[in-house]
Amino acid sequence: MSGDPYSPAVRALFAEPGHVGDVDGGEWAMLDEQGVRVRLSAVAKAGTIEAMRFRAWGCPHLIAAAEWLCGYYEGRPLAALEEFPRAPIMENLAIPTEKTGRILVLEDTVRSLGQKFGEGS
Amino acid sequence: MSGDPYSPAVRALFAEPGHVGDVDGGEWAMLDEQGVRVRLSAVAKAGTIEAMRFRAWGCPHLIAAAEWLCGYYEGRPLAALEEFPRAPIMENLAIPTEKTGRILVLEDTVRSLGQKFGEGS
Amino acid sequence: MTTEMVYLDYAASTPVDPRVLDRIREVAESAYANPSSTHAAGRQTHTIIAGAAKQLGGLLNVDPQTLIWTSGATESDNLAISGTARYRAHRGRHLVSMRTEHKAVTDVFDMLRGQDFDVTYVDPGPDGVLDPADFEAALRDDTQFASIMYVNNETGVIQDIETLGAICRERNVLFHVDAAQAVGKLPIDLSKLPVDLMSLTGHKFYGPKGVGALYIVDRSDCHVEPLFYGGGQQRRIRPGTLPTDLIAGLGEAAEIASGLIEADLAHLRELRDILWTGIQDIDGIRLNGSADGFPGILNVSIADIEGESLLLDLEPICVATGSACNSKSQEPSYVLRALGRTDLEAQSAIRFSMGRPTTRAEVEFAVSKYRDAVARLRGMAPGQAA
Amino acid sequence: MTTEMVYLDYAASTPVDPRVLDRIREVAESAYANPSSTHAAGRQTHTIIAGAAKQLGGLLNVDPQTLIWTSGATESDNLAISGTARYRAHRGRHLVSMRTEHKAVTDVFDMLRGQDFDVTYVDPGPDGVLDPADFEAALRDDTQFASIMYVNNETGVIQDIETLGAICRERNVLFHVDAAQAVGKLPIDLSKLPVDLMSLTGHKFYGPKGVGALYIVDRSDCHVEPLFYGGGQQRRIRPGTLPTDLIAGLGEAAEIASGLIEADLAHLRELRDILWTGIQDIDGIRLNGSADGFPGILNVSIADIEGESLLLDLEPICVATGSACNSKSQEPSYVLRALGRTDLEAQSAIRFSMGRPTTRAEVEFAVSKYRDAVARLRGMAPGQAA
Ligand SMILES: Cc1ncc(COP(=O)(O)O)c(C=O)c1O
């Protein structure tokens, strides 16, 4: 019962996110819901996600989750965008249950991004 | 506001009373009232109180007052027994007002002793 | 206190263990943030409080989450009694307690009487012990709550909490125990005892003054209305900024006590024997309480002695007449009156209470002072009026 | 706390002055007897408590006898408000307070509402200051009691207690002031102020946690019902064994404050200037409160910044969002909402609060951290959704 609302993973990802920004020439999706705002953008080559970037306005959990997600998807096939790694995020980052709603916004943004790639291909 | 319920005078008189006891061949009076018991005895010669002794069952204020009183009356004329030194006792010993009733028992005992001498003479 | 003073009033309050003082100072210096704050400093104080709850939970063998911090046993008793009575008023308005409880219990019941609660005070036997059959007989269908103390503060009498609690469980009556004089002194295992609420206070077992706790069993039918409101601290049961350092000190005192209860009891039994053996042959002496009570307390009345003079003559020994909490009034102790003592007997009562630091020499000194005082005061008294 | 931590949360709680800690330890070691006991040890602790009352009375310029010791301002507020309301219920059931009071005040009034009292909460202006005309307009013939805080804990806003109190005196309304954030920090002369009850707590001005006081004017129509019962301590208004050491510490803190109020204020004004000058040019920043509030508190909102991330980015600076007492809830501060801030504005609010030990370097560090955090978070945010 340390009382720290942030896991070490959240603290680290929040403090030094390496994936903040936008990619050039790929697809992007953005959602503004539940008091948070997330924008994800990615470029793919031969069905593989080459780079993914985020912008976010929200709490540390959301920012950390977005950062983690970018690292997760880079190098995975585009099809992976259809399967949001909710359990790994909740567990690895120790997201408190009351923040689930915000992670769902992130999930919706990923799905939306996947659809963009689907339409574009 | 020292909180000490006993003045230094009461403490000293209670700790080492020099007049405890009874005199031989004089008069005595005793009262048992208000939860205290006092017995005073005295001998007089040529109308002067030569010796006065007390016995008491009661609180430290009563015992100290009885001790003080014996010292006070020794050497005074018998007539002094008609005038109880209430103010000097209350002041010199710093008797709290809630103990006044007990001092009155002492006063009645002195008066009763005076009457004994009056009857005897 | 001056060096000659001999303190035999541990039931009124104990000195603070030096390790507890060290812990309080350490925490006060390093963890002064408000434990409700979410920043790092606040989280640190929060962790300290959780640690202290674990220590106190360890002493009583309960989940630390069942403990509510208060300012002392008076507040804990009030919170338990009026808090439960008001919360469960719909279940019945009859309450049961005992005549010899501490004022922090009886005064609450008396107040509740004025609010249309019906209170039965059961009487103990002449040795101060409550007969479980008398207790059971007092329970009615509309009884919702009962409160019986563990160790009596004036006499050291120990009640049979296990049996009384079992009776309450059977009858669905919530059971509160004022254990201010028992916690840290007697082994208490709340995981086994059928007790729903228990009050304790730091300053009776070498912990800090100004902090106590209330144990509330984790069961849906046991809940208390708060005594005061504000902030969200402690599940709204008891708001206010928590005194981290005092709580840490209470935790430390609990941990120290956990390891010392048996040794303390053996030590106190030895001292009590010296004391009682040393004075029991005095003419007119009488033990108030039962011989197998808590050995840290010995309460005796004596015939033909005025209590106030006895107390002064015993100086520099610090002892109590009647309850310390009540000692400014000149009224004879209602606890001793309930044991059948006359006003005069009650008025002559002296409570010797001993503690961990008490030495044999101190107790032997008390024996000789007591004997001398009785002899001197008797020597001063006149015979009975004819 | 680790050395790099920068504590700027003095409004939540202050460190204890080392002289106060020394005094607490000295008293705990030497005067542990129960102050209710009549023996020499008890009389000694009694004298210490009387001395502490004199010190606190000196700070406020009142008779020490008017002070009741409590466990802190939460208890004092409850005792004052529900104690008076219940005692004077026959005089009328209308009560007046303010929307921006601490929870230890508003929660009591909300509870009284459930007991058939009628409560009016007056609103302050957008700068947090209550207009005395608005206050007067809220008073009715059946108003028996009003409570207005001195210094707001979130914004530092100071209310015009003298004028508000004079209005109450004219209308025969009892006037309580929650001065938890003012005592020891602003000069207060209760012999002149028209205030009937005043709450204070030790841990807001370098005194101990777990002890506070309630001033009750010595006038026959001003009396409170107790919150709890038992023993005869403190004229039955607040029973329980008094924590002599904590009270002595509170007295010491009061005495120290008496001599430092002006110097402390000058120091805090300088720090607040550095802080506000350092950040006021940031785009979208907004002061919450009035410019002439208590200088130990600076509360700012900022546009387009999420509060929780801002707070984390400010580490190792310890500051508060909203009220510390409330900071576990994610609700936007009701105090800032009452000042007309939007949820988003309130949610981005940071309360910097400084104290006697705060240095210029710490404040300068806070300025640079705040600027950096705002820049970084803004840099991370996406543009508005189309
Ligand atoms: C049995 C009992 N209950 C309650 C109390 C009250 O404790 P406190 O003074 O810590 O509030 C005491 C001691 O004073 C006590 O002995």
Ligand SMILES: Cc1ncc(COP(=O)(O)O)c(C=O)c1O
């Ligand atoms: C204005 C105000 N009133 C009351 C309180 C409650 O004080 P305490 O936590 O000491 O009970 C506080 C602080 O928490 C406060 O700032």
